[in-house]
Amino acid sequence: MFQVISNGIPGTAMPANGTNGQGVGMTDEEIWQIITYIRSQEVKAPPKPLGDAAHGKQLFYGDANCSLCHMVEGKGGRLGPDLSGVGGSRTREAIIDSIRNPSRRLAWGLTEATKEFPQEYESVTVVTADGKEIKGVTLNEDSFTVQIMDAGEHIHLLEKDKLRSFQKSRQSAMPKYDADVLSDKEVEDIVTFLVSVGAK
Amino acid sequence: MKMLSRRLLALAACIALVILYADAQVTSDRLVNSSKEPQNWMTYSGDYSGKRFSGLDQINVANAHSMVAKWVYQTAATGKLETSPLVVDGILYATAQDNRAFALDARTGRPIWMYQRQVPSDIRPCCGHVNRGMAILGDKVFFGTLDAHVIALDAKTGAVVWDVTAADYRTGHSFTVAPLAVKNLIVIGVSGGEYGVRGFIDAYAADTGELKWRFYTVPGPGEPGHETWEGDSWKVGGAPAWNTGTYDPATNQLFWPTGNPAPSNRGEGRAGDNLYSNSLLALNPDTGKLNWYFQFTKHDEHDWDATQVPVMIDANGKKLIAQADRNGYFYIVDRTSGKLISATPYGKTTWSDSKDAEGRPVANKNASPTHEGHTVCPGALGTTNFMAPAYDPQTGLFYVTARDQCDIFSTAPQPYEAGHAFYGSAYFPSEDAEPYLGFLKAIDPATGEVKEKFQHTSPTWSGVLSTAGGLVFSGDAEGNFIAFDAKSLKPLWHFQMGGAVYAPPMAFAVDGKEYVAIAAGSAIYAFGLP
Numbered sequence: 025m026f027q028v029i030s031n032g033i034p035g036t037a038m039p040a041n042g043t044n045g046q047g048v049g050m051t052d053e054e055i056w057q058i059i060t061y062i063r064s065q066e067v068k069a070p071p072k073p074l075g076d077a078a079h080g081k082q083l084f085y086g087d088a089n090c091s092l093c094h095m096v097e098g099k100g101g102r103l104g105p106d107l108s109g110v111g112g113s114r115t116r117e118a119i120i121d122s123i124r125n126p127s128r129r130l131a132w133g134l135t136e137a138t139k140e141f142p143q144e145y146e147s148v149t150v151v152t153a154d155g156k157e158i159k160g161v162t163l164n165e166d167s168f169t170v171q172i173m174d175a176g177e178h179i180h181l182l183e184k185d186k187l188r189s190f191q192k193s194r195q196s197a198m199p200k201y202d203a204d205v206l207s208d209k210e211v212e213d214i215v216t217f218l219v220s221v222g223a224k
Numbered sequence: 225m226k227m228l229s230r231r232l233l234a235l236a237a238c239i240a241l242v243i244l245y246a247d248a249q250v251t252s253d254r255l256v257n258s259s260k261e262p263q264n265w266m267t268y269s270g271d272y273s274g275k276r277f278s279g280l281d282q283i284n285v286a287n288a289h290s291m292v293a294k295w296v297y298q299t300a301a302t303g304k305l306e307t308s309p310l311v312v313d314g315i316l317y318a319t320a321q322d323n324r325a326f327a328l329d330a331r332t333g334r335p336i337w338m339y340q341r342q343v344p345s346d347i348r349p350c351c352g353h354v355n356r357g358m359a360i361l362g363d364k365v366f367f368g369t370l371d372a373h374v375i376a377l378d379a380k381t382g383a384v385v386w387d388v389t390a391a392d393y394r395t396g397h398s399f400t401v402a403p404l405a406v407k408n409l410i411v412i413g414v415s416g417g418e419y420g421v422r423g424f425i426d427a428y429a430a431d432t433g434e435l436k437w438r439f440y441t442v443p444g445p446g447e448p449g450h451e452t453w454e455g456d457s458w459k460v461g462g463a464p465a466w467n468t469g470t471y472d473p474a475t476n477q478l479f480w481p482t483g484n485p486a487p488s489n490r491g492e493g494r495a496g497d498n499l500y501s502n503s504l505l506a507l508n509p510d511t512g513k514l515n516w517y518f519q520f521t522k523h524d525e526h527d528w529d530a531t532q533v534p535v536m537i538d539a540n541g542k543k544l545i546a547q548a549d550r551n552g553y554f555y556i557v558d559r560t561s562g563k564l565i566s567a568t569p570y571g572k573t574t575w576s577d578s579k580d581a582e583g584r585p586v587a588n589k590n591a592s593p594t595h596e597g598h599t600v601c602p603g604a605l606g607t608t609n610f611m612a613p614a615y616d617p618q619t620g621l622f623y624v625t626a627r628d629q630c631d632i633f634s635t636a637p638q639p640y641e642a643g644h645a646f647y648g649s650a651y652f653p654s655e656d657a658e659p660y661l662g663f664l665k666a667i668d669p670a671t672g673e674v675k676e677k678f679q680h681t682s683p684t685w686s687g688v689l690s691t692a693g694g695l696v697f698s699g700d701a702e703g704n705f706i707a708f709d710a711k712s713l714k715p716l717w718h719f720q721m722g723g724a725v726y727a728p729p730m731a732f733a734v735d736g737k738e739y740v741a742i743a744a745g746s747a748i749y750a751f752g753l754p
Contacts, residue, residue, distance in 0.1 A: 050348060166702035167681050168718055194659065 025062070028113065029055045074116070075209070080217030083210055090214065093198065096221055102177050103161060104145060104198060111215075111222020119215045123206070126198035147197045148172055150180075151188040158182075161197055250312055250360045252407050256473045262692075263733035265311045267468075268357050268402040269612060270730060273536040274470035276614040277690045278731035282738035283753060284693030288707040288716045290754055294739060295333030297748045299324070304726040305743040308357040308402060308612065308687070310365070311732035316741070317360060317379070318748060319402075321353040323369045325377060331734045333750060337382030344371050349398040350418035350645070354726075356468065356610070357402030359410055361430045366410045368399025374412055374428055386433030390414070390426055395642045397421050402468045406478060406509045409436055413465025413480060417529065420460030420486040420646040425505075427512060437512030441465055441482045441500045449499035457494035460640045462486030463501035467531035467610050471509065472543070475560060478509040479536070479545060483529030489593050489604075490525065490635045490648025497522040502530040504547065506562060516562030520549045520584075525592050526575070526633060527604045527651075535615050535622065537669060546669050548613055548624040550606030551575070553585055554672050568672025570665060571607035572628040575600050593633035599654040603631030605683075612687030612728035614696065619710050621666040621675060623696050627683040629660040664688065664698050666713055676713040687728020689740065697740055699725025705742055705749065721749055 029041050029050070041050050050058075084090045091100035094107045110119060121128065145161045150172065152158065160174035170190070172180045184190055201211070250266060258264065258271045262279030269276045283291060299305065301320035309318035316330040326338040343353070349370050358367045364376045364385055371393040376385040390412075391397035396419020403412040409427040417423065423441035428434065442461035443449040453461060462485045469480030485494060485501035499517070502524050506515040520530040528551040535546045536559060545559045552573035556565040564583050576585035591600055611625040631651040638648040662683030666676040686699035695716070696708040701724045707717040723745015731740045741750045 053345070054348070165681055166704055166720070167700060167706070167715070168704065 025059050026052075026055055029058060075212035075214075075216030077213070077216045077220040079210075080213035080215070083206075083214050084217055088201075088206060088210070088214065096218070103173055103175065107218055109222055111219035113222065116215050116219070119218060120211055123201045123211055123214070126196040126200060127194065145196065147193040147195055149189075149191045149193075150182060152182070153186055153188055155188065162192065249363055250405075252361070252405075255361070255405060263311075264313065265309070265730045265732050266360055267310070267404060268308050268359070269468065269470065269533055272471040272473065274533045274615075275535055275537070275617070275690070276533075276612050276688065276728065276730070277616055277692075279692045280731050280733055280738045281692040281694075282733070283691070283695065283707075283731075283740065285695060285709055285716065287753060288693070288695055291707065291717050291719070291740075291751050292754050293719060294750045294752045296750075297328055297333040297335070299326075299746050299748070301746050303353050304685075305746055305748075306354045306356045306400075306610070306726045307743050307748075308728050308730055309741055309743075309748060310358055310360050311730070311734075311741075312360055312379075314734045315379070316732070316748075317358050317365050318743070319355040319357055319367050320746075321355050321370075323355075323371070325358060325365065325367050325375075325382065327365075327379070327382060328748075330732060330739065330750070333748070339375075339377055339382040339384070341369050341371070341373065341375065344393060347371055347393055347398070349393075349400070349415065350396075354400045355402075356400060359403040359405040361405035361408075361410065364430065366403050366405065366412075366430070368401060368403060368412050370398045370400070372397040372399055372414070374399065374403070374410065374426070374433070376410070376430070376433060388428060388433045388435070391421070395419065395421065396644075401466050404468050404471065404478075405430065406471050409509060411469070411478060411480070411509065413467070413469070413482075415464050415466040417462035417464040417466075417483045417486055418488060418645055418647060419643065420462060420640050421464065422459060422461055423463035423465055423482060423501075425465045425480055425507070425512070427509065439505070439507060439512045439514065441503075441505070443499065452496035452499040454493060454495040460486055460646065461494065461498060461501065462488070463498070463503075464529075465531070466529075467533060470534050470536055470545075472536055472559060475543070476508065476510070477515060477559065478507040479534040479559065480505050480507060481530045481532060481534055481547070483531045484524050484527050487638055487640075487646045487648030488524075488527040489633060489651065490638065491523055491592065492635075492637070494523075498524070502528060502551075504530065504534050504545065504557060504562070506559070518555075518557050518562045518564060520547070520553070520555060521551050522587075525635070526551075526600060528602075528606055529609075531610060532608060533612055535613060537615055537617075537622075539670065544669070546615065546622050548608050548622065548626075548667065550602070550609055551585075552602045552607040554622070554667055554669075556669055556672070566672055570624070570667055570672070570674055571626050571663075572601045572630065573607070574630070593635035593649055593651075595634060595636065597632040597634030597650075599630050599632050601630035602627070603629040603654070604633070604651045605629060605631075609685070611685055614688040614690040615669075616690035616696070616710050618692065618694065619666075619690075620668070620670075621710070622669050623664065623666050623688045623690055623698075623710075625684055625686055625688060625698065626663045626665045626677075627660065628663070629683065630654040662701070664696070664708065664713060666696075666710075676711075678708060678713040678715070684725060686725040686742075689729035689731060691731055691740075697729040697742070699727070699729065699742055699744060701725070703744060705729070705744065705751070707740075719749075719751065721745060721747070723747065
């Protein structure tokens with residue numbers, strides 16, 4: 025919680041409030057005082073979950089194919105962000121939105137202060153000097169270099185001026201999970217699973 | 225024999241160092257005539273005009289591709305290093321964000337002295353712990369601290385010569401600006417616009433630290449401009465002065481820009497233009513009296529501080545000031561009269577679609593923040609911010625770090641409480657905005673037209689340097705230091721420094737060799753030819 029208050033929640037309206045952020049510049053001591061206050065107000069009984077976490081876990085690692093790209097507690101793929109913590113730091117609505125509209129937040133654009141993850145997971149297609157096409161997501165990029173992870177989780181370290189072409193897209197590599205792919209109930213189960221993990 | 229020659233060399237080096245020290249008397253005349261000694265960088269912007277232009281051309285368009293890192297000095301300070309070093313006669317003077325000042329051998333980066341004043345544990349300056357640098361005059365260097373002290377140090381040893389408490393840090397006053405030495409005075413402006421301070425610019429006697437004058441940027445009762453504040457709102461009106469101004473010896477005028485009125489995003493309760501917030505002030509440096517002012521954004525509700533370096537340029541026989549403002553417009557003002565010549569957008573703006581009789585952009589009816597919040601461009605961080613710009617007299621272009629970003633601005637009542645943040649609002653990234661874009665832009669001051677631009681991977685907080693070598697230097701958020709062709713803004717060279725840049729570059733020479741230096745991460749880097 026200290027990190028959340030001090031550094032903010034990326035991709036949300038929550039600014040960094042520590043002394044090095046753009047927010048109100050609270051000292052460490054003040055942040056801990058707020059945490060102490062919040063803890064004192066906590067309702068001890070957890071809210072009743074809306075879905076079925078066990079079924080959500082089955083879907084996550086099974087038919088919904090989430091784990092092909094996403095990791096939870098060390099299990100799963102690396103192409104997308106690790107979701108072990110999202111249940112503790114995102115609202116239910118935000119997680120559902122990310123499943124239903126995965127490109128939406130990529131399309132917003134993220135400032136340095138609001139980067140959700142260390143990398144932005146933009147989709148990228150490059151053609152190397154020898155004509156090889158590589159598709160994947162950007163892990164890291166600056167004006168002169170780019171690191172790409174392809175669908176096979178191979179990492180490519182490339183210099184932009186040596187590429188034949190370089191195209192980025194803010195269309196997420198993640199497919200859009202419409203209601204005909206995952207029902208509202210199934211999405212709720214997956215969210216409940218993620219919340220049950222994130223609350224640990 | 226070999227050993228003997230090494231000893232002789234070492235002795236020669238010691239003598240050289242002693243000579244460098246003996247020369248470190250910086251007179252007011254040297255500051256006025258700084259263009260005659262391009263090997264030195266003696267003020268925040270390199271000279272009084274604010275051009276951040278170096279007359280050195282050893283590193284140039286033809287050889288910039290071969291530049292190498294010469295040395296790195298690790299400050300070990302955490303957070304944002306915004307300092308712009310000074311170099312005088314082979315010694316580099318800089319600050320870090322934790323009330324620290326230090327001197328290095330500019331040839332090697334080896335430390336000579338370090339001074340640090342303890343940062344109070346209960347301090348909470350707006351926008352992080354930062355410091356942008358020092359001033360030098362005589363045998364002393366000067367800097368302001370986060371806890372609102374102005375300190376003079378012996379340039380040779382770092383020993384404190386005088387230490388003055390300018391204001392109470394517990395009410396949100398702090399110093400982040402590099403002071404400016406003018407004649408025998410040290411001029412410095414206060415920070416704290418987000419805490420409802422009443423802004424001021426101070427001038428201290430360089431020898432003694434005696435306060436010679438204070439100009440309140442929010443006029444008190446009976447003073448002209450006081451009527452632009454509703455009720456008692458002037459008492460907590462903000463208008464800080466947290467970036468270094470410029471000085472015109474020919475007209476004996478000090479130009480100093482001011483920041484937002486407080487609370488920053490709520491106009492209700494402070495009806496009026498709110499002078500002299502978001503203004504360019506022309507002051508008599510001898511008395512601190514106001515000659516004229518030009519207000520960029522009247523009754524600001526978007527935190528669009530006008531605290532950008534006012535750059536003095538001369539064109540067609542006219543003495544002008546160019547300022548790329550945080551509100552998205554590039555202004556040209558006559559510096560003899562304060563009369564507006566032109567105002568042209570240089571980034572994405574939605575807040576104005578008309579101009580007043582003077583030619584000043586006027587806020588439209590949709591510009592004000594609302595309770596529910598709505599999108600305005602530029603966002604709260606502005607089209608530019610504190611990042612130092614540069615002007616190259618050779619290309620005639622003005623170079624500025626720019627950002628395209630829109631924010632949703634909302635507002636709500638907030639009572640003033642001393643020492644606490646006083647925003648009256650919230651702002652957050654707008655869903656309507658495209659990915660936030662960062663640029664280095666080259667503007668033609670004659671037309672306001674953006675002639676060239678380079679798009680960074682993401683917006684950067686780096687300042688800009690131009691040099692007689694036909695180069696422009698800037699850094700990026702990903703840690704690169706980049707040399708550009710000043711005409712085309714094509715990158716000619718870059719170096720990955722491993723830390724985001726929040727500082728402006730500067731150039732100097734020692735022993736006939738040119739260096740370009742910049743702070744990144746928590747270190748200062750110096751580059752040169754192999």
